[in-house]
Amino acid sequence: xxxxxxxxxxxxxxxxxxxxxxxxxxxxxxxxxxxxxxxxxxxxxxxxxxxxxxxxxxxxxxxxxxxxxxxxxxxxxxxxxxxxxxxxxxxxxxxxxxxxxxxxxxxxxxxxxxxxxxxxxxxxxxxxxxxxxxxxxxxxxxxxxxxxxxxxxxxxxxxxxxxxxxxxxxxxxxxxxxxxxxxxxxxxxxxxxxxxxxxxxxxxxxxxxxxxxxxxxxxxxxxxxxxxxxxxxxxxxxxxxxxxxxxxxxxxxxxxxxxxxxxxxxxxxxxxxxxxxxxxxxxxxxxxxxxxxxxxxxxxxxxxxxxxxxxxxxxxxxxxxxxxxxxxxxxx
Amino acid sequence: xxxxxxxxxxxxxxxxxxxxxxxxxxxxxxxxxxxxxxxxxxxxxxxxxxxxxxxxxxxxxxxxxxxxxxxxxxxxxxxxxxxxxxxxxxxxxxxxxxxxxxxxxxxxxxxxxxxxxxxxxxxxxxxxxxxxxxxxxxxxxxxxxxxxxxxxxxxxxxxxxxxxxxxxxxxxxxxxxxxxxxxxxxxxxxxxxxxxxxxxxxxxxxxxxxxxxxxxxxxxxxxxxxxxxxxxxxxxxxxxxxxxxxxxxxxxxxxxxxxxxxxxxxxxxxxxxxxxxxxxxxxxxxxxxxxxxxxxxxxxxxxxxxxxxxxxxxxxxxxxxxxx
Numbered sequence: 273x274x275x276x277x278x279x280x281x282x283x284x285x286x287x288x289x290x291x292x293x294x295x296x297x298x299x300x301x302x303x304x305x306x307x308x309x310x311x312x313x314x315x316x317x318x319x320x321x322x323x324x325x326x327x328x329x330x331x332x333x334x335x336x337x338x339x340x341x342x343x344x345x346x347x348x349x350x351x352x353x354x355x356x357x358x359x360x361x362x363x364x365x366x367x368x369x370x371x372x373x374x375x376x377x378x379x380x381x382x383x384x385x386x387x388x389x390x391x392x393x394x395x396x397x398x399x400x401x402x403x404x405x406x407x408x409x410x411x412x413x414x415x416x417x418x419x420x421x422x423x424x425x426x427x428x429x430x431x432x433x434x435x436x437x438x439x440x441x442x443x444x445x446x447x448x449x450x451x452x453x454x455x456x457x458x459x460x461x462x463x464x465x466x467x468x469x470x471x472x473x474x475x476x477x478x479x480x481x482x483x484x485x486x487x488x489x490x491x492x493x494x495x496x497x498x499x500x501x502x503x504x505x506x507x508x509x510x511x512x513x514x515x516x517x518x519x520x521x522x523x524x525x526x527x528x529x530x531x532x533x534x535x536x537x538x539x540x541x542x543x544x545x546x547x548x549x550x551x552x553x554x555x556x557x558x559x560x561x562x563x564x565x566x567x568x569x570x571x572x573x574x575x576x577x578x579x580x581x582x583x584x585x586x587x588x589x590x591x592x593x594x595x596x597x598x599x600x601x602x603x604x
Numbered sequence: 605x606x607x608x609x610x611x612x613x614x615x616x617x618x619x620x621x622x623x624x625x626x627x628x629x630x631x632x633x634x635x636x637x638x639x640x641x642x643x644x645x646x647x648x649x650x651x652x653x654x655x656x657x658x659x660x661x662x663x664x665x666x667x668x669x670x671x672x673x674x675x676x677x678x679x680x681x682x683x684x685x686x687x688x689x690x691x692x693x694x695x696x697x698x699x700x701x702x703x704x705x706x707x708x709x710x711x712x713x714x715x716x717x718x719x720x721x722x723x724x725x726x727x728x729x730x731x732x733x734x735x736x737x738x739x740x741x742x743x744x745x746x747x748x749x750x751x752x753x754x755x756x757x758x759x760x761x762x763x764x765x766x767x768x769x770x771x772x773x774x775x776x777x778x779x780x781x782x783x784x785x786x787x788x789x790x791x792x793x794x795x796x797x798x799x800x801x802x803x804x805x806x807x808x809x810x811x812x813x814x815x816x817x818x819x820x821x822x823x824x825x826x827x828x829x830x831x832x833x834x835x836x837x838x839x840x841x842x843x844x845x846x847x848x849x850x851x852x853x854x855x856x857x858x859x860x861x862x863x864x865x866x867x868x869x870x871x872x873x874x875x876x877x878x879x880x881x882x883x884x885x886x887x888x889x890x891x892x893x894x895x896x897x898x899x900x901x902x903x904x905x906x907x908x909x910x911x912x913x914x915x916x917x918x919x920x921x922x923x924x925x926x927x928x
Binding site for chain 1: 654655761763764791792793794795796797799800803818819820821822824825826848858859860861862863864865866867868869870876877878880881
């Protein structure tokens with residue numbers, strides 16, 4: 273398969289400027305998303321996963337933030353320097369986003385129908401009636417019962433799970449090729465989370481929409497993603513297909529993360545825990561970002577930043593760690 | 605035979621809904637509706653359930669931070685529900701709480717030393733020098749350093765703040781700790797540190813925990829026994845191992861099935877639970893779960909099932925297991 277990827281991020285660098293100087297929240301991150309693929313981005317708070325997604329939507333508040341380098345190729349078009357007018361066309365039509373908190377992302381003063389129709393009318397040349405029809409179809413597609421009634425209801429009348437379904441309907445109403453979902457199920461209960469994940473997977477197959485799923489929950493990743501990127505302190509530390517990352521994790525951070533999750537299937541005597549705290553963005557400037565918490569740390573980790581190395585004998589598996597140097601570096 | 609530390613009998617909390625121009629009582633939210641359980645000395649009882657199931661209300665009623673509508677709470681055989689406020693305050697020396705949000709539960713204007721000292725002052729323990737000494741000791745116990753005492757909460761990360769919250773709860777040397785979602789606001793790598801700390805402290809001080817959480821993995825890890833709540837009712841309670849290996853109640857089964865497992869090789873044949881949780885102000889008749897239950901029978905719609913011992917030590921409230 274040599275199809276051009278839907279999204280190709282190259283050496284993306286997004287920084288925030290404060291009184292203390294430049295803080296790189298996302299530091300030379302590269303990845304791509306193929307057509308119809310579900311890519312997971314995992315990491316803890318402050319690792320830059322949300323900033324990455326906001327950069328792709330060009331929704332970084334500016335100032336204090338700015339995309340200072342790199343390229344974001346969306347269907348072959350570099351959008352880093354696109355005008356706000358062009359971006360407005362791109363958002364919704366080519367890429368859409370859903371957020372963590374379904375209550376705060378819907379306007380409480382307008383009906384669901386109003387909010388859905390608004391987007392459809394802006395992005396397509398549909399008339400009022402046509403837009404209404406389309407909105408109803410979308411609500412049915414995401415599995416909401418009594419779609420026509422819900423069109424006239426307000427967000428507070430719906431439960432959390434239903435609101436998130438409305439958000440998904442809204443995001444997909446103009447058939448974007450890429451959907452970015454930033455912690456879409458974190459605010460939901462497990463039984464509702466399972467429903468939403470099943471829905472996203474189903475729509476991914478039906479509409480062939482590629483999805484970038486940002487989450488901190490490794491269980492969610494295992495469930496729906498095909499490929500995974502692990503981020504730590506603004507850098508990609510490991511990238512691999514989902515099977516590979518759970519079976520054969522290479523980076524000490526990934527390893528630690530996987531071991532520190534309590535599992536419902538078996539009881540471990542004692543949980544593994546990574547010592548120390550998640551570093552503040554911008555606090556580590558030299559060497560490997562994980563060095564201070566790593567149990568395999570050696571001198572070189574403190575002075576040099578490791579590049580991404582290919583993992584030997586594995587396909588599409590790269591890791592940013594000197595321990596795996598023999599596979600050969602592929603990029604800066 | 606294990607000694608019972610805390611016993612709860614038919615505890616209820618109905619919050620009134622007021623409406624109309626005279627603020628008349630027009631209804632009630634049955635946040636906790638007739639639950640009974642006990643906690644043995646030295647064990648950890650986990651309470652799981654989804655949002656709105658009444659697990660936090662239960663935790664607070666045990667401390668009488670929320671007054672129960674009906675029912676009894678017995679701590680070491682002593683009835684708590686009819687104590688005066690002053691006597692109850694003295695009882696709280698024996699039972700302390702750890703809260704979910706480490707950002708909201710510490711006073712931002714107080715130094716850590718003041719925060720930790722306060723429970724001692726309230727209960728009149730020790731003099732000034734002793735109190736300061738104990739603050740320093742306790743900071744070391746929870747994995748911080750004694751020089752942290754002069755700092756303010758904002759100078760700490762989430763995980764460190766939760767450690768301070770735990771230290772505060774331990775200051776009066778309580779027997780029972782009620783932890784309400786103590787790790788759900790923390791990152792995965794920090795979460796495991798705090799869980800390990802809680803386990804170490806339990807061993808060191810012979811603590812008894814009531815651990816309230818929504819994360820089934822976390823609850824399984826830390827608990828000896830687990831109770832599952834749905835819509836204000838306890839639907840199943842048993843030993844952790846048993847509950848996860850052989851869940852009886854259909855809700856427990858669905859809940860366990862919905863947890864994403866970090867293993868992509870596992871083929872999931874899961875049956876999704878449809879619909880949302882009904883409103884606790886107007887709960888379904890009979891069994892509260894019957895609207896979403898796959899194995900719903902006629903009797904479930906009319907008669908509320910009682911919590912019964914189905915296997916030794918394994919209680920469930922479901923008509924499916926009714927003894928013939």
